[in-house]
Amino acid sequence: MRDLRDKIYGLRWQADCLPYSPTKVALLEQAVSLADTLNDRELGYDLRGELIAAASFSGRADLMLTHFAWRLACYDANPAKFDGHDVLWQYKWIVTNVVGFAEISRAQIEALLEDMACRYRACGSTLHAVYTCRRRVAQCMGERKLAQQMHRQVKRRARDELSDCPACQASEEAGYYAFCNQPKKAVEAAAPVLQGRLRCVEEPHVALHRVLLPLLKLGRLSEAWHYQARGYRLVAGKQQFLEQHAQQLKFAALAGDLDLARRIFQRHLPCALAAPLELDRYAFYVAACLWLRRLREAGTHQFKLRIPDGIPPPDTAGKYHVAELQSWFTQQAERLALRFDLRNGNDFYQRELANLDGLLSFSQPLKGRTDAI
Amino acid sequence: MAHHFQVNLRGMIELLSNHLYGRREVFLRELLQNAADAITARQQQEPGFRGEIQIEVTAARGKPPTLMVSDNGVGLREEELHRFVATIGATSKRDAAGKPSLEFLGQFGIGLLSSFVVSDEIVMVSRSLHGGPAVEWRGHADGTYTVRSLSGDLAPGTQVYVTCRAGAEELFDTERVAELAAHYGGLLPHPIRVISRRGTLQVNEEQPPWRQKYGSEMEQRRALLRYGRRVLSMDFLDAIVLRAEAGGIDGVAFVLPEPANLAARRSHRVYLKDMLLSEAADNLLPDWAFFVKAVVNARELRPTASRESFYEDERLAAARDELGSCLRKYLLRLAERESKRFEHFLSVHCLALKALAAEDEECYRTFIDWLPFDTSQGRMTGGELRRRGGTIRYVDDVAQYEQMLGVASAQGILLVNAGYVYDAELIAQLPHVFHDVQVELVEPAELVHDLQELDAEEQLRLQDLLAAAEQVLRRFRCMAEVRKFLPAEVPCLYLAGSEARFLRSLEQAREVADPLFAGVLGSIASRHEGASARVCLNLRNPLVQRLAHMSDSAGRRHCLEVLYVQALLHARQPLSTAELALLSDGLVGLMEWGTRQISEKR
Incomplete structure (x- = not known):
């Protein structure tokens, strides 16, 4: 038993020395599993707290949800013994992530939000954080009116110790305005983060991407390119930023750097295909559709790519056909759009897909020679 | 009509000093910066002019100590004085477009006013290089000041006298002042001299070692490492000279003597225009460069508002690329020419090399074999x-x-x-x-393919056993197989791929979760319907061989149940409630079966 405990602490220490990454997740998963064989709940509880954070910051929403459920049950069974603040804090990650799984019903999501609100209320929270989550969930479900209502609630409530940090808050607000198609307000809301006045572990990473499309819509191209480069450096090597990788791809395609788009596509496609969150996958597929459409319009019909199996294979000469890829990605995106719309009870995503021309109207002339691809 | 706010300087200073609590010593940096700027300005008009900064703490009996910082720089005339000191944040020089010039980053006014954090009265005496009488400015923390002309023929330059406010005494100690001056101004090209009763001490070197010429590489390396030990109190493995055109950067990267913690924030010591900016700049080097601690000076990068780091812009990105390439070149050269040292490096910083190889194809080719x-x-x-x-x-x-x-x-x-x-x-x-x-x-389950298959006759013979195993395992989403493998002592292996393992932890959580979360987890489990683990029985194991011949189906089932749980334990898998029940049923079943056998024999 002593040996096993040493082993667990060894794994934890190794994980501690690593940045958020699949390796860190794997080490902590192993540690959790060993702690469970010892039936040590306290150790399991602590290790899971770390695992949930690592999973959340490594794009493993499924794993995060699983271990959170265990942890919450453990806390409920003996609230005096465990740190509850931590569970409440992590609850925010849960509700904003579940909405990305198409299998999870709207009723389940609403029940989770209600459960979260109950728990927050019970500890005296102003619910500022809860409404911030609700606003995000409404956006992800394509419910504009609901998002606006939630936004008013967020504004009416005071921040408390369960609220996200000011940097995250500003960035969230930028995301909300971008969703409401108010590009100017989106950029303004993100300004303190973009200028470096506010920062945290996840910001400016996210904010830099939230303003890309708004800036493109405003025609402020040089700013957008500047943020694109800054942002990509921050997120390129990190899997949890798949949504941002999709935004990069979308931006590169629309702003006219198709070669950059190809590199982004090639680098992040494996993660996108394997992403547990279908919503992230969907965003990546839509961005890929935009890029492939622009490629075809530019006269590129086939090219070489280094991408994983699982999508239409290349021809005998090793070349992929743009038209085939485009139809594959379109189909995948349509399938997901349908599933989300059925779940959400509206037609937001199908409408988005049907209206890609609207987005393409913001396209910029192509950079460089396209035949170089 | 537009009105101006009446800003209460005292209130502002209070705010500032609360904000700077614990970092009040920065006032000295600001004074040094002003002095250095004044000397640079004079050198532009008188090329070759040798500037000098002097610092002295004096204390008359029964009176608070006073710190004096003097320079022989360009000096100020009365009207300049009004302009720079009366407007917070104004700088003494602007370029043609009206933007603050890169040459003079010291924000003179702010620089001087920051001294109010430790003082209620500041006196500045200055004589301009361009003639006119010397002037004395006497400022108070409440925002009032007086200016008067002085008679007498002073040499051009500026002296600032800061009188200690009660509570700031520790910053007016000569030793501390010398230490801080060396800390902030260690790279300044003008000598900084601290005068005390014991004599005059120059606190900075003429030139940092990476700007000096040495007879050999060895000698330079030694000098750099000595410098590293002195300023960072660490014995480094090696030192790499850094230079980048972009940002006007020069400096040195010290190779850490221990493996770096990948999760720790990088922190480098950076100087801006030879004045210490931060000890914790984190964005100057590429991400993979976590094996070094750098000391660098940048002439042309923008500091962030918090002055902790550099502002992320194209110039910084270009500088980072150049600095990264200095480090790459060093490593490539080491690998190609100095294999002994490279091996030593590798033994400490293997992860850094892996990170770099993963990012860069040329490095990959060079390093992968090592x-x-x-x-x-x-x-x-x-x-x-x-x-x-x-x-x-x-x-x-x-x-x-x-x-x-x-x-x-x-x-x-x-x-x-x-x-x-x-x-x-x-x-x-x-x-x-x-x-x-x-x-x-x-994946683990695929390992089965590597294990020796049964021949046709054995397969036929084991059909029953396999069917029985599958029956036991089905509800645990597990498939059964029989192979022959080593070590023979292992009767059975549990092999689960990542999906099957995830599903196990999901089911485990579902067992304890409340109905709401159990439902949510159930929805997620639905996408992994097909995932299954494998249990592989080992026909080389005597127990399994006997099991194959066992005719009593109940006894065999119980054996298989216990074997399954044992395989799980062997694979260090926590048991679910159902599996614990299986273990208990299996053991009880075996005992009953065993005792019945004995009594039947009797």
């Missing part, structure tokens, strides 16, 4: 793996590797444990760089 990997046949380098021929099989998860390790080693199967950061990426890249190499990612 990089060590953990395999079922011991530690092997990339080169050894590559030259071995055949397909290199690797596992990208530590837990999965452990499941397979025992059998793989006993069977003589070579497996690479690529579960640690960068390893999987590096192995996966092999065939793209070396076209004669093939690699394959294996």
Whole structure:
């Protein structure tokens, strides 16, 4: 038993020395599993707290949800013994992530939000954080009116110790305005983060991407390119930023750097295909559709790519056909759009897909020679 | 009509000093900065002029101590004085476009006013190089000041006298002042002299070692390492000179003597225009450069508002690329020419090399043959793996590797444990760089294919056993197989791929979760319907051989139940409630069966 405990602490220490990454997740998963064989709940509880954070910051929403459920049950069974603040804090990650799984019903999501609100209320929270989550969930479900209502609630409530940090808050607000198609307000809301006045572990990473499309819509191209480069450096090597990788791809395609788009596509496609969150996958597929459409319009019909199996294979000469890829990605995106719309009870995503021309109207002339691809 | 706010300076200073609590000593940096700027301005008009900064703390008996900082720079005239000091944040020089010039980053007014954090009265005496009488400015923390002309023929330059406010005494101690002056101004090209009763002490070197010329590389290396030990109190492995055109950067990167913690924030000591900006700049070097601690000066980068780091812009990005390439060149050269030192480097900073190889193809080609990997046949380098021929099989998860390790080693199967950061990426890249190499990612369940299959006769004989095993295992989403493998003592293996393992932890959580979360987890489980683990019985094991001949189906079932749980325990899997129940049923069943056998024999 002593040996096993040493082993667990060894794994934890190794994980501690690593940045958020699949390796860190794997080490902590192993540690959790060993702690469970010892039936040590306290150790399991602590290790899971770390695992949930690592999973959340490594794009493993499924794993995060699983271990959170265990942890919450453990806390409920003996609230005096465990740190509850931590569970409440992590609850925010849960509700904003579940909405990305198409299998999870709207009723389940609403029940989770209600459960979260109950728990927050019970500890005296102003619910500022809860409404911030609700606003995000409404956006992800394509419910504009609901998002606006939630936004008013967020504004009416005071921040408390369960609220996200000011940097995250500003960035969230930028995301909300971008969703409401108010590009100017989106950029303004993100300004303190973009200028470096506010920062945290996840910001400016996210904010830099939230303003890309708004800036493109405003025609402020040089700013957008500047943020694109800054942002990509921050997120390129990190899997949890798949949504941002999709935004990069979308931006590169629309702003006219198709070669950059190809590199982004090639680098992040494996993660996108394997992403547990279908919503992230969907965003990546839509961005890929935009890029492939622009490629075809530019006269590129086939090219070489280094991408994983699982999508239409290349021809005998090793070349992929743009038209085939485009139809594959379109189909995948349509399938997901349908599933989300059925779940959400509206037609937001199908409408988005049907209206890609609207987005393409913001396209910029192509950079460089396209035949170089 | 527009009105101006009446700003209460005292209130502002209070705010500022609360904000700066614990960092009040920065006032000295600001004074040094003003002095250095004044000297630079004079040198532009009088090329070759030798500037000098003097610092002295004096204390008359019964009175608070006073700190004096003087320079022989360009000096100020009365009207300049009004302009710079009365407007907070104004700088003494602007370029043609009206933007603050890069040459003079010291924000003179702010610089001077920051002294109010430790003082209620500041006196400045200045004489301009361009003539006119000397002037005295006397400012108070409440925002009032007086200016008067002085008679007498003073040499051009400026002296600032800061009188200690009660509570700031520790910052007016000569030793502390000398220490701080060396800390902030250590790189300044003008001598800084601290005058005390014991004499005059110059606190900065003429030139930092990377700007000096040495007879040999060895000598330079020694000088740099000595400098590293002195300013960072650490014995470094090596020192690499850094230069970048972009941002006007020069400096040195010290190779850390211990492996770096990848999760720790990088922190480098950076100077801006030779004045210390921060000890914790984190964005100057590429991400993979976590094996060094750098000391650098930048002439042309913008500091962030918090003055902790540099502002992220194109120039910084270009500078980072150049600095990264200094480090790359160093490593490539080391690998190619100095294999002994490279091996030593590798033994400490293997992860850094892996990070760099994963990012850069040229480095990949150079380093891969050196990089060590953990395999079922011991530690092997990339080169050894590559030259071995055949397909290199690797596992990208530590837990999965452990499941397979025992059998793989006993069977003589070579497996690479690529579960640690960068390893999987590096192995996966092999065939793209070396076209004669093939690699394959294996999951535990696939290991079964490597184990010896049964012949037709054995298969026929074991049909019943297999069917019985499948019946026991079905509800645990597990498939059964029989193979022959080593070590023979292992009766049965539990092999679960990542999906099956995830599903196990999901089911485990579902058992304890409240109905709401159980429902949510159920929804997620639905996408993994097809995932299953494998249990592989070992026909080389005597127990399994006997089991194959056992005719009593109840006894055999109980044996299989216990074997399954034992395989789980062996694979260090926590047991679910259902599995615990199975264990208990199996054991009780076996005992009943066993005792019945005995009593029947009697």
